[in-house]
Amino acid sequence: MDVTAYVVLSGILFTIGCVGVLIRRNAIVVFMCVELMLNASNLALVAFARQHGNLDGQIAAFFVMVVAAAEVVVGLAIIMTIFRTRRSASVDDASLLKY
Amino acid sequence: MYALNEGAIPVVNAASADGVYSLLWLVVALPLAGATILLVGGRYTDKWGHLLGTLLPIGSFLVSLVLFFDLLGRDEGDRQVSQHVFTWFQTGHLDVGMDLLYDPLSALFLLLITGVGSLIHVYSIGYMAHDLRRRRFFGYLNLFVAAMLMLVLSENYLGLFLGWEGVGLASYLLIGFWQHKPSAAAAGKKAFVINRVGDMGISTSIMMFFALFGSTSFTVISEKAANASETQLTILGLLLLLGACAKSAQFPLQAWLLDAMEGPTPVSALIHAATMVTAGVYLIVRSNFIFEAAPHAQTAVVVVALISILWGAAIGCAKDDIKKGLAGSTMSQIGYMMLGAGLGAAGYAFAIFHLLTHGFFKANMFLGAGSVMHGMNDDVDMRHYGALRKMMPVTFLTFAMGYLAIIGFPGFSGFWSKDKIIETALADNWLVGICAIIGAGITGFYMTRMMLMTFFGDDRRWEKDVHPHESPSVMTVPLVVLAALSVLGGVMLAGDWIQDFLAPVVGTGAHEDPPLPALAVTVIVVLVVASGVAVAWLLFGRREVPRTAPQDVSFVTRAAREELYGNQINDGLVVNPGRHLVGGLLTIDKHVVDGTFTGGPVSLGTLAGFARRAQNGFVRTYALSLLGGVLIVVLALLAVNLA
Numbered sequence: 001m002d003v004t005a006y007v008v009l010s011g012i013l014f015t016i017g018c019v020g021v022l023i024r025r026n027a028i029v030v031f032m033c034v035e036l037m038l039n040a041s042n043l044a045l046v047a048f049a050r051q052h053g054n055l056d057g058q059i060a061a062f063f064v065m066v067v068a069a070a071e072v073v074v075g076l077a078i079i080m081t082i083f084r085t086r087r088s089a090s091v092d093d094a095s096l097l098k099y
Numbered sequence: 100m101y102a103l104n105e106g107a108i109p110v111v112n113a114a115s116a117d118g119v120y121s122l123l124w125l126v127v128a129l130p131l132a133g134a135t136i137l138l139v140g141g142r143y144t145d146k147w148g149h150l151l152g153t154l155l156p157i158g159s160f161l162v163s164l165v166l167f168f169d170l171l172g173r174d175e176g177d178r179q180v181s182q183h184v185f186t187w188f189q190t191g192h193l194d195v196g197m198d199l200l201y202d203p204l205s206a207l208f209l210l211l212i213t214g215v216g217s218l219i220h221v222y223s224i225g226y227m228a229h230d231l232r233r234r235r236f237f238g239y240l241n242l243f244v245a246a247m248l249m250l251v252l253s254e255n256y257l258g259l260f261l262g263w264e265g266v267g268l269a270s271y272l273l274i275g276f277w278q279h280k281p282s283a284a285a286a287g288k289k290a291f292v293i294n295r296v297g298d299m300g301i302s303t304s305i306m307m308f309f310a311l312f313g314s315t316s317f318t319v320i321s322e323k324a325a326n327a328s329e330t331q332l333t334i335l336g337l338l339l340l341l342g343a344c345a346k347s348a349q350f351p352l353q354a355w356l357l358d359a360m361e362g363p364t365p366v367s368a369l370i371h372a373a374t375m376v377t378a379g380v381y382l383i384v385r386s387n388f389i390f391e392a393a394p395h396a397q398t399a400v401v402v403v404a405l406i407s408i409l410w411g412a413a414i415g416c417a418k419d420d421i422k423k424g425l426a427g428s429t430m431s432q433i434g435y436m437m438l439g440a441g442l443g444a445a446g447y448a449f450a451i452f453h454l455l456t457h458g459f460f461k462a463n464m465f466l467g468a469g470s471v472m473h474g475m476n477d478d479v480d481m482r483h484y485g486a487l488r489k490m491m492p493v494t495f496l497t498f499a500m501g502y503l504a505i506i507g508f509p510g511f512s513g514f515w516s517k518d519k520i521i522e523t524a525l526a527d528n529w530l531v532g533i534c535a536i537i538g539a540g541i542t543g544f545y546m547t548r549m550m551l552m553t554f555f556g557d558d559r560r561w562e563k564d565v566h567p568h569e570s571p572s573v574m575t576v577p578l579v580v581l582a583a584l585s586v587l588g589g590v591m592l593a594g595d596w597i598q599d600f601l602a603p604v605v606g607t608g609a610h611e612d613p614p615l616p617a618l619a620v621t622v623i624v625v626l627v628v629a630s631g632v633a634v635a636w637l638l639f640g641r642r643e644v645p646r647t648a649p650q651d652v653s654f655v656t657r658a659a660r661e662e663l664y665g666n667q668i669n670d671g672l673v674v675n676p677g678r679h680l681v682g683g684l685l686t687i688d689k690h691v692v693d694g695t696f697t698g699g700p701v702s703l704g705t706l707a708g709f710a711r712r713a714q715n716g717f718v719r720t721y722a723l724s725l726l727g728g729v730l731i732v733v734l735a736l737l738a739v740n741l742a
Binding site for chain 1: 711712714715716717718719722723726
């Protein structure tokens with residue numbers, strides 16, 4: 001089966017996510033872009049699994065989802081805490097941990 | 100009988116100790132026990148420490164006396180006894196035992212050290228009566244006596260070196276005994292440092308003994324010495340001479356002796372006149388089996404001896420400090436002993452003979468000087484003395500006996516011993532003999548000067564508030580005993596007793612006829628001494644002695660007052676170059692070595708300072724660098740796979 005279209009879509013989604021992470025300041029948006037990247041990679045995994053005709057890639061996609069869920073829990077908690085103390089969700093404001 | 104010496108060296112062939120000789124170890128152990136008890140016991144022994152410290156050397160003396168008479172009863176060939184106390188260490192081929200050797204040479208030293216030592220201990224009870232640290236003083240004195248006995252009793256050079264260092268330590272502790280005086284502390288340090296130079300000689304020679312003969316035992320070395328080449332033996336002889344020079348304050352390592360007079364006077368009498376400073380002479384006489392086969396080393400000994408005789412005499416002439424005058428005289432008299440020792444088998448016995456008589460009369464005069472200081476509020480300047488013969492009759496009479504002995508007044512002990520050395524020197528080389536005779540003349544001069552300035556003249560030169568008085572009998576009795584020995588010491592020469600007695604150790608020299616008959620030599624020496632005495636009387640007896648030293652004096656006098664610039668020479672040749680060298684090394688260490696080692700870390704630190712700027716705290720920057728890294732990895736993988 002030809003999976004080219006899926007892989008191209010996955011690449012476009014990943015690039016959007018990646019650019020979003022790099023240029024947006026709002027932590028929530030950055031977070032959503034990270035999720036976008038994760039799902040783009042999931043799409044690539046599933047597409048290649050279909051091409052190879054086995055389930056390895058699909059299993060890996062489940063793992064990514066579990067990790068993403070855990071990451072959302074921790075990440076949102078951190079973002080909330082920062083927002084409570086600094087009244088801002090900008091990732092550039094939280095830059096105290098440096099040289 | 101022993102072969103008349105043709106380079107033939109008597110081999111030590113000792114019988115093992117039995118009977119009374121099994122007590123030999125006690126001679127060393129008694130004073131060592133005293134030192135241990137007094138120094139470890141601390142304040143608890145303050146009350147009776149000085150009594151114990153005096154009794155133990157007397158005990159040693161009694162044991163020595165018993166052994167000596169037993170030795171006299173033995174056959175001549177049988178008079179060497181060795182005792183194996185314990186094995187010191189044993190490793191591979193090396194086996195060094197703590198062995199003691201009792202032979203005629205060490206027998207005489209034992210009597211001198213314990214006899215004169217005991218008298219000086221008794222004297223110190225009175226002299227140090229008002230010193231709060233008297234118990235410690237006696238502890239140190241006992242330590243000294245034990246080390247000195249170890250030095251002369253050991254059967255190998257390593258044990259001798261142990262004693263050698265022990266007396267050096269005791270000397271250091273006792274010179275600096277009044278350590279609250281910076282001058283005394285510095286004098287102790289100076290003696291210690293200069294003696295280290297000599298110790299280099301001894302320790303190097305011990306290493307050579309191990310390398311050449313595989314042992315340091317006198318028995319082994321005297322047997323094997325003939326196998327070594329003359330060059331090796333000459334080097335050994337010169338190294339031993341270096342050690343002897345430092346310990347015996349001979350040129351060029353003499354500078355410490357005058358400063359050493361900072362110590363209490365009994366110390367000067369015991370260590371820096373009678374016993375320790377003669378250890379160098381003992382070392383050379385004991386090593387006769389090396390020096391006999393190394394004529395160049397013997398010549399070096401004679402040269403050192405002659406320079407020291409005249410150098411010390413010059414110092415003795417110019418010093419106004421009574422103890423320093425006596426110290427100069429000690430250096431000069433030890434020069435005579437070294438001269439005797441340097442003359443080979445013909446002179447060894449006379450060197451030891453002069454060593455013994457000098458031990459008597461110089462200890463006597465030092466203790467006499469101490470007695471005078473005791474009566475004059477510890478003033479040592481002879482220009483503040485005068486007319487003391489009426490106030491201190493006993494001190495005066497005993498000092499006079501020592502005086503007559505040292506200048507060589509006919510019949511007194513010093514007359515016999517010095518005369519014999521001069522005769523032997525003349526027979527060996529007339530130039531050496533003439534130098535020795537000149538030295539005797541100067542001795543007559545400076546001792547008469549000392550005598551006149553101290554005991555004659557009038558009392559106008561005294562300091563105010565001085566009330567000279569005779570010392571207590573605990574101090575005068577040792578003086579009387581030593582004075583008697585100074586007068587009668589010459590009997591050891593009767594019937595050539597001392598030569599015959601020492602023959603098993605040092606051999607007997609072939610008798611060389613001096614260029615003049617012996618009687619003529621004696622007359623000449625006495626005349627030279629008499630003229631020295633007469634000059635001194637003209638200068639110090641007939642004329643009034645000024646209360647302060649005259650300043651408009653000749654270059655010679657100024658040089659002699661400065662100890663012939665011995666300290667300046669040391670400073671210029673050794674101390675200052677050494678200081679500069681160390682200063683230079685310190686600079687190099689600070690800038691070059693430290694620079695190399697700190698330079699690396701410092702530049703790394705600077706680099707890290709730049710690198711850490713990358714940690715700017717912005718999450719998005721990190722994300723970008725992450726992306727960049729991933730891209731590089733991906734490109735690299737593609738490049739590898741496609742290539």
